Amino acid sequence: MTVGIVSYGAYIPRYRIKIEDIARVWGDDADILKAGLKVNEKSVPDVDEDTATIAVEAARSAVSRAGLDAQRIGAVYTGSESHPYAVKPTSTIVAEAVGATPVLTAADFEFACKAGTAAIQTCMGMVSSGMIDLGLAIGADVAQGAPGDALEYTAAAGGVACVIGNKESELAAIIEDTYSFTTDTPDFWRREGMPYPEHGGRFTGEPGYFKHVLGASKGMMEKLDTKPEDYDYAVFHQPNGKFPMRAAAMLGFTKEQIKPGLVVPRLGNTYSGSCMMGIAATLDQTEPGDRIFATAFGSGAGGDSFSITVTDRIEEIRNNAPTVEELLADPIYADYAMYAKHKGKIRIA
Template sequence: MKVGVVSYGTYIPIYRIKVEEIARIWGENAEAIKGGLGIYQKSVPDVDEDTATISVEAAREAVYRANINPKDIGAIYVGSESHPYAVKPTATIVGEALGVGNDFFSADLEFACKAGTAGMQMCIGFVRSGMIKYGLAIGADTSQSKPGDALEYSAAAGGAAFIIGKNPIAEVEETYSFTSDTPDFWRRELQPYPSHGGRFTGLPAYFRHVTSAAQGLMDKMGLKASDFDYAVFHQPNAKFPVRVAKMLGFTNEQIKQGLLVPYIGNTYSGASILGFAAILDVAKPGDRILLVSFGSGAGSDAFSIVVTDAIENFERNPTVWDKVNQGVFIDYGEYLKHRDKIRM
């Protein structure tokens, strides 16, 4: 019995701000930042958009493409670190907006940038055990960053939704996670912005977890990098995923299609799965995809996914790259208004 992705939907807000515009305000060298991070611009939500609205829009696209009755969805998990409420689940809002009814398992998840893939694993478990027909896993964020902090160049907004079930367009062959207590990035209760360990976010955090999860999965399955047609890694900037791909033996060709961060920034819980969705947009039956998320704190979820024949009759337009390539550029003043950083 094949279980995997039955459908997917994505949402990226249309507004963009360029690195030059942020650097102009803080008196920094835009070229050096672009060279260092590999990010040219990032997505910005509208004043009336948040993680709940992004989740609903992505999920609606997934339900529409799946052509299923929303009432057949038996579980909804929304992973984010920017849920609109501290207490009151985003998943309830998504369930109501989709018309799922009241008969479903649900919770909001939080594990920095990997809460979306954690939701996918939970749905896979539910479907495989026969407890539900379809599960909806969403990763979405309108990520926060302190004005003037290095994070401001990358913290972006967007999300992706996956319907997990039987007869998939992409079968999840195996999943493996690597977790440890590593304080690389955190946000304390009632604090508006996260803090991070600067360079500490690299080797002991991102690289250790992503390589361990990817290697652990490949060892478990007896696979190597060349067995995969595509790979997508969490992308907090463009440098980390490119470097980690090289460390694991993947080529630039394998990661190119899923590398969105230079043009939309780091969409946190949406980052690796939006890249995965961009790969599904072009993948052919039989293609094998490696998806590895990373959540600070820290952990990584790795998945080996094989595309099935069912993808050929699946509606994949508009594509993720269509949404990445659109954009209305705003200046820093408008950005502050959009991110609710102006106190009146």
């Protein structure tokens, strides 16, 4: 059965902080950091924004972009590692906000930065089985990084929602297939009650990111008997600007293929929204018939790959909601003090 993306929507807070402003506080060399990370600035949530509000905005854009009746949505799954409640689902808040309640099923997902794509896979299965008409899969985060930690330079805020369905006349993009590669690799973690995650430093690259991104990507292309030149675009999880470029080169993809979706230099790492943000930015620019190869990565660790073909429907819905480029435009820059206040790094006893 054909299954794919009926609609999509993104949300990025307007506030940003430049790498220089973080480096100045900790005495780091901003030029070296920017050259190494290939990130110039990152998004910062407003004081009243969290994963739930970001997920709601992305979901509303996805529903309005295609003019959907939200009552058709039978499943709402929100992937994040920064849900505002330890016990209270984000997904029920989203379902109520978009008018999908009473929804058949709702749950929150967690698998580091690939929780959103895991939600897409789950919606694909439920739609294909006939259990639901439409599924809403969201990847959203207000990413955490301890003060002075390397993560603080990239941990950003944003989210993307995808409506998954199987009526061919409604599909803006067909998901041809998906493939996952997963192992127990503890490269990144946060224990219950701890405010910030910890990481294995250099081990987050290998055997974390590259083993799983390459494993999932190669498995996907072997499954479909495709190769990099069969695709017009490629998107890889974007913890920084260096890793996706290196992964693309290792797999045989070109800089031109990944450039449209490589938003991390101006956005930072939106964790569960990272790969999905790259897909959304790419869909904003595609033409009917274009093919997109995408691989998400989540620490812990695993990779989810997708092979996507864009349909004529993309031209009917694309301009009905803000594009990623529009969301990145006109930022409001914060200094470190404002950033710390917005992120809750300053706590009043």
